[in-house]
Amino acid sequence: MTGKIRCGMVAGAAAAAAMTVGVAPESAFAKDPIEIGMAVALTGYLATFDTQGLDGVKLMAERLNAGGGIDGHKFDLHVLDDASNATTGVTVTNQLLNQFNVTVMINGLSSAQNAAIEPILERAKVPQIDFSVLPPNPKWAFEANILNDKSDALEVDYAAKQLHAKTVALVFSQTPYGQNAAKSMAARAEKLGMKVVYSQGIEPSVTDMTPQMAALKAAAPDVVIDKLTGSTHIVEGKAAATVGLAIPIVMAQDDVPTLDRVAAAYTNFVFIATGAVAYPHVANAETKAACGAFIETYTKAGRDAAAIAGASFGWDAVRILAKAVELAGGATSGDKLLAGFERTTVQGCNTLYKFSASDHSGQNDVPNEVQIARLKDGKVDVVYSEKDLKLVD
Numbered sequence: 134m135t136g137k138i139r140c141g142m143v144a145g146a147a148a149a150a151a152m153t154v155g156v157a158p159e160s161a162f163a164k165d166p167i168e169i170g171m172a173v174a175l176t177g178y179l180a181t182f183d184t185q186g187l188d189g190v191k192l193m194a195e196r197l198n199a200g201g202g203i204d205g206h207k208f209d210l211h212v213l214d215d216a217s218n219a220t221t222g223v224t225v226t227n228q229l230l231n232q233f234n235v236t237v238m239i240n241g242l243s244s245a246q247n248a249a250i251e252p253i254l255e256r257a258k259v260p261q262i263d264f265s266v267l268p269p270n271p272k273w274a275f276e277a278n279i280l281n282d283k284s285d286a287l288e289v290d291y292a293a294k295q296l297h298a299k300t301v302a303l304v305f306s307q308t309p310y311g312q313n314a315a316k317s318m319a320a321r322a323e324k325l326g327m328k329v330v331y332s333q334g335i336e337p338s339v340t341d342m343t344p345q346m347a348a349l350k351a352a353a354p355d356v357v358i359d360k361l362t363g364s365t366h367i368v369e370g371k372a373a374a375t376v377g378l379a380i381p382i383v384m385a386q387d388d389v390p391t392l393d394r395v396a397a398a399y400t401n402f403v404f405i406a407t408g409a410v411a412y413p414h415v416a417n418a419e420t421k422a423a424c425g426a427f428i429e430t431y432t433k434a435g436r437d438a439a440a441i442a443g444a445s446f447g448w449d450a451v452r453i454l455a456k457a458v459e460l461a462g463g464a465t466s467g468d469k470l471l472a473g474f475e476r477t478t479v480q481g482c483n484t485l486y487k488f489s490a491s492d493h494s495g496q497n498d499v500p501n502e503v504q505i506a507r508l509k510d511g512k513v514d515v516v517y518s519e520k521d522l523k524l525v526d
Contacts (some may be wrong), residue, residue, distance in 0.1 A: 163205035167458065167465045169194075170211050170235030170259075171325065172225045172246060175218025178337050178364045181388060183241035184315050185440040186264050187212060189447025190239055192434055203455045204463040210355055211235060213343040215246055217337065222246030223253070225343055230257055235467035239277075239450045240264065242362060244310040247274065258467045260457075260474055263448045264443070266310050271493045274415045275474055277450040279386065280496040284503050285317045288358050288383045291403070291505045291517050293325040296357035302331035304345070304369065305360040311335075314360040314385075322358075330354050337365060342372035357382040363391060370395035370402070383505070386410070388442040389513065396508050406506035406513060408483040409445035414515045417485075417502055424482045452488060453479050 171190065174183040194208040195280070202208060211233040215222035222243055229235045230253070237260050240247050244265040251268040254261050261274045265279045268274050292298045301322050305311035311334065318328050331352035333345050349357065357417050359382060361369060366387050373382065379401065382394075386405040395402065408415045408424045415421035426439065427448050436444065453474075458465055461473025475490045486495035505517035 150398075151224055162202050162207045164463070165465070166207045166208050166209040167203075167237065167454075168211065168232060168233055169454070170213075170226070170229030171240065172213055172215045172229065172238065172250070173241035174217040174243065175212075175214035177215075179217040179242045179362065181363055182392060182443040183217075183264070184451075185387060185388060185443025186241060186447035188436060189431075189444030189449075190429065191204060192436065192444070193448045193451035196430070197451065197455060198457065202337045203458050206458065206463070206465055208451070211415055215241065215243060217243060219245035219249050221242060223249050223322060226253055230259065233509045235259065237454060237470065238262070239447070239454070242310075243308070244268075245308045248309055258351045260471055262453060264450070266313065267493055269309075273471065274493060275488060276494045277446050277481075277486075278495070279405075279503050280494045281314055282317060283496070283501040284330065284386060285314050285360070286321055287421045287501065287503055287505060287517075287519055288385070288405065289318050289321040289325065289327075290519070292356045292358055292381075292383055293322070293327055295505075295517055296356050297381070298327055298381075299356045300330045300352075300356075301327045301431070302333075302349045302352060302354035303329055303359075304333055304335060304349070304357060306362060307334040310362070311315040311360045318358060318360070326395050335361060335365060335369075336360070339368055342368050343375050344412060346372040346378060347376045354380065356380055357377050359383070360385045363387065365393055367394045367398070370397075370399035374398045386442070386503070388440065389508075390439045392508055403505050403507045403516060406504050406515060407442065407445065409441045410513055411504055411506055411515050412441075414504070414513075415499065415502070416518065419480050420482070420484065420502055423480045425484045449479065449481040449483070449486070452481070453477060453488075475507050 176181045185317045213225035239262045242264045247265050248268040255273045262277050264278050303315050305315040331349050382402040384404040412424050427457050456477045457473035460476045461469045464470050477488045481487045485499040488495040501519045504515045506513045506515045
């Protein structure tokens with residue numbers, strides 16, 4: 134008998150059928166499986182990134198299962214569609230807990246969802262590993278993405294020190310991810326002597342930003358800094374072109390296919406690049422090696438090269454979980470697993486994760502490895518990093 138990864142697309146509370154993946158024979162696993170739930174966007178504005186993350190999770194889970202799992206436990210993955218909606222995310226989380234008895238969750242990029250379900254998971258004593266920023270009180274939440282504060286700072290620094298901007302417009306998602314970033318970026322801009330002349334939150338589901346970009350243009354900033362995600366970046370680029378904007382836009386991280394679609398409308402932009410996107414241009418040797426190993430495995434498995442960005446976080450999330458189980462003495466649930474997470478150190482594809490009881494991002498005391506890049510002839514070209522605060526050759 135083989136293990137299964139169950140993928141469901143949920144409308145209301147309806148679930149779909151199972152999908153079998155290659156794992157070791159059931160007899161190879163000496164202990165009960167680790168039931169992993171995923172509330173991710175299979176549809177909606179976050180679907181591109183979340184489905185990439187899911188692919189990375191599946192690839193690493195398959196790899197570990199083929200080797201006998203972790204400490205005799207195989208990984209069973211249960212996936213339900215949150216439809217890029219926090220309310221739906223709460224519904225499917227309850228379904229994952231009640232129907233599939235999951236003991237850990239790996240969730241997508243919806244910061245609003247992950248904040249809403251944190252109290253539910255805390256009561257159930259179920260840790261969550263998130264691709265999003267952490268909830269406000271992340272007692273049971275851990276991050277498998279680049280720390281937002283670091284990318285925020287790099288965007289503002291680039292605008293001030295390389296573009297020599299004196300005035301700035303901030304455009305951000307109306308989610309915890311965007312709202313928190315807007316506050317930190319405004320404070321940093323002021324510290325660096327820039328004046329914020331326009332600041333606007335954008336609903337993630339927006340399909341036209343022409344009015345907002347027209348108002349932004351009228352404010353006459355030197356540069357736009359955004360904290361948007363996925364299809365909203367494309368909408369921003371199209372609206373910027375429509376209103377005749379010509380100034381640089383410094384964008385938050387995204388996947389290359391999305392950025393290619395932005396470039397089809399508006400070319401004057403740069404963006405935050407993680408290690409997987411910038412590879413092989415990764416300064417830290419350990420991160421570069423981890424990223425290279427992931428990309429090699431991913432490519433050999435026949436995965437879509439365009440989906441590298443999100444897949445790298447999914448890959449790391451399962452590695453973080455595996456290490457936490459190991460440090461928890463094989464415990465797969467509850468307080469013991471939580472304690473394992475809080476002692477976990479993993480060299481990820483994009484950064485070193487060094488979790489502790491006081492740092493569930495795992496990145497407060499590690500170097501900032503994100504960089505600023507542009508698309509040049511369809512390829513990622515790194516132009517700026519925090520390391521030397523100058524243009525990179």
